[in-house]
Amino acid sequence: MGNKNILEIKKLKKRFRDIEAVKNVNLNVNKGDIFGFLGPNGAGKSTTIRMILGLVHPDQGQIRINGFDINKDYKKALQYVGTMVETPKFYEYLTGYQNLKLVANLYKNVKHVDINKSLKKVGLMDRGKSKVETYSVGMKQRLGLARALLNNPELVILDEPTSGLDPQGKKEIRELIQQLAIDQEITFFICTHLLNEVEQICNRVAILQDGEIISKRFIKEEENKKWVEFYTSQKSEAEIMLKDCNSIFDLNISKNGIQIFTIESEIEKINQQLNNRGIKVKYIIPHVESLEDYYLKETGGHFNVI
């Protein structure tokens, strides 16, 4: 799947006393992705994010950002990461500008102009001089985003970035994320409940449930790539055969066979390959299901679609 990994998570585990918050998370985020990290309440999303940021110590597993191990090279790993963990927290008695200044002080190359640029990006320029205690929830959310962007990050990790925003605000933040991904080549790792949000802006998703990733897939039908499902009873043979195929970008075992994400023109060739190896394909079904359908199917239906 080619691209350089900006975030690699291997066999991540975390238990809080008797709660197994994260069980066995394996995940790769490529440079340029807008990666959606989906899951119902209590699935372990925030705990995973906290482990990525070195705030919570994993019981087991490995996390690398830009190739640096978060446990061994903490500072280097986080150097080009911007983040907003859950509802962003601020020193309420300071102004928005002053709050960003405290972060800017920790970086040699972040200056006064960068603070203003960041405030401008999120549309808070005219309120930068008011104390944060006077901000609305949505304004705090924007200020959190401004803070995440302050150190010119390559990877931005966001936990529920649009919670508390009105529909217009949600739309603006989504557009901002898309624009930043394109203009500044920022990779995003976004944790959210909002399926439509993921559908609109993410190119890949992983679904987390009860601390485990139950599904990963590409969702953007980029260029001429498509999801198709091959109905077959010889699922594992098909998987072994197709796993290393260059023209397949993602692959899941499904109830009726195997789902692959591939280039449209390759579908017939893949079918032939399967037939040549004696794997009987009953039907080839192009996938048109929405992420919502997919999600509900994968999680067994208990998910709040907002």
Place this chain on the structure above:
Amino acid sequence: MLFSLLKNEMYKLLKKKKLYIFMVIITGMTLIPIIISKFDNGSLVFKVNTLPLENLAWSAEMIIPIFISILVADMITNEYREGTMKLSLVNGVSRTNLLFSKILTLILVITGLVLFTMAVSYVSGSFFLEWGVPFRFNDLLLSESTGISYTLGLYLLSVIPLTAFSLIITFLGLKLESGGSLVGVTIGIVFIMNTMRQLSSLVRPFIISDYFNTGYLLNPSGIQNDLVILLTTSGLYFIVFMGLSLNNIIKKDIVN
């Protein structure tokens, strides 16, 4: 990095009212002996020369320990609880550096408040009281300039046991869940320490608050021995609670 962190801590502190309130309280307290000297004929008469050392007693034994707990509650307990402690950490600051910067802030503020007490004592004293040359304290007579420099020295020495004490509070601040309870617990500890000091001469040398008011060092029999004990006890407290605090902050899962 440590310097930037220290700057940030001081910036936050100076933007809040608490430090200024304590400066006002200290100023108010220095006026009490002056008022007594002026209006209550026949009772104690304070002199400018020794007023600062008299004032060191309440400042170092009462006001500053309480301010230490308020400061630790703000910088550590409440920052953790309100989720602002992680803000530096997610920007690549190590937990050790974060703790060191907070301890440096404590040392800086303790020194500042101690010197402020001394300055206010001299200033307000010289407005209303006589200098009372020669300098006379704990049966020791000194020339005026020697007296002033000894006073400064003793004030600065009190920073050492106060810093050791602030590390105990830092450790508790990492353990406790609310700033309010930290302040309450600190007041309790100060009270218990002071009671124990007075009740038992056996435990007295081990109680850190016994060293806060360094005025006792100024006596005719010389200070060397006492100084060694002050440094040793403070050093031990400092090392033990620094170790415990570091261990706590490094192992902690930051979930707020």
